[in-house]
Amino acid sequence: MCRQRLDADGRRLVCPAGHSADAARQGYVTLTAGARPHPGDTAAMVAARERFLAAGHYEPVARALALLAAELVPAAAFAVDVGGGTGYHLAHVLDALPGATGVCVDTSAPALRRAARAHPRAAALGADAWRALPVADGCADLVTTVFAPRGEAEVARVLRPGGAWVVLTPLPAHLEQVRAALGMVAVEERKRERLAADLAGFDPAAERELSLVRPLDRAALRDLVLMGPSAHHIDAAGLEQRLADLPEVVDVTVAVRLTAVTRPG
Structure with missing residues (x-):
């Protein structure tokens, strides 16, 4: 899309230049032209994430x-959740910001179908987070990136001066009890330096760290593996064998860092 203002025309969004995008029956709008090199999470991955988050x-x-x-x-x-999946985290943010x-x-x-109904004040846009974001320059007060790709140039473009x-x-201890045992993707060693x-x-x-322990049974551990990038690297039979080798319930560390910055004004 050309990044001009989009106005609703029935179930379409139309810009002054005449470009348009139709809303899918499930309520989301795709604003990326051409083939997408990264199709994103599969329906099975999204279903696993839905179960895990709902718990x-x-x-x-x-x-x-x-x-x-x-x-x-x-x-x-106005908040933009980049790589926001099913809209779970954006819904929590909007609940904390009443207007x-x-x-x-x-x-x-599959994720956008769920994100379209994640919150009454949220919309779902289909676009590749590795490319240009389909929102106007300087329109966002807040951008959030949760376990997702970071495109700092695009974030700087869409944030207003002073926007956050x-x-x-993840911290190094994140999922440390099961990461290797389940063949999950490791936390990058130099992640903090790259960030x-x-x-x-x-x-x-601001910077905050959060660490807690969650008791996860085998069903939850299965969903934990299948909802993320590790799902692309392990076969179903292998995962079941790995799960069988673990106790019925494992206390698993959830450890994350929240890093907040603002766009210079």
């Missing part, structure tokens, strides 16, 4: 994100 395992993480957002931006903010609206940007159609960007990343490089053009605002 409340990451509820404290979403709550911490929402509380930090509420400290940084006005209650009537806010937001958009969940993701490339996965909150990035949520600092990505955020170098922004002003520091």
Whole structure:
């Protein structure tokens, strides 16, 4: 799309140049032209994430994100959740900001179907987070990135001066009890250094760390593996054998860092 203003025309969004995008029957709109090199999470991955999140395992993480957002931006903010999946975290943020609206940007159609109904003040936009974001320059008070790709140039473009960007990343202890046992993708060793490089053009605002232990049974552990990138690297039979080798319930550490910065004004 050309990044001009989009106005609703029935079930279409239309810009002054005549470009248009139709809303899918499930309520989301795709604003990326051409083939997407990253189709995003599959329907099975999204279903696993829905089950895992519905059980409340990451509820404290979403709550911490929402509380930090509420400290940084006005209650009537416009929020953009980049790589926001099913809209779970954006919904928590909007609950903490009573007058806010937001958009969940993701490339996965199965995720967008759920994000479209995640919150009454949220919309779902289909776009590749590795490319240009389908929102106007300087329109966002808040951008959130939760376990998702970071495109710092695009975030700087869409944030208003003084707007906040909150990035949520795993700490080394995150899922440490089961990561190797279940063949999950490891936490990058130099993740903090790479994050600092990505955020170098922004002003520091806040940093929080959250660590807790969740008792996860085998069903929850299965969903934990299948809802993320590890699902692409392990076969079903192998996963079942790995799960059988674990106790019925495992106490698993959830450990994340929330890093907030603002766009220089």
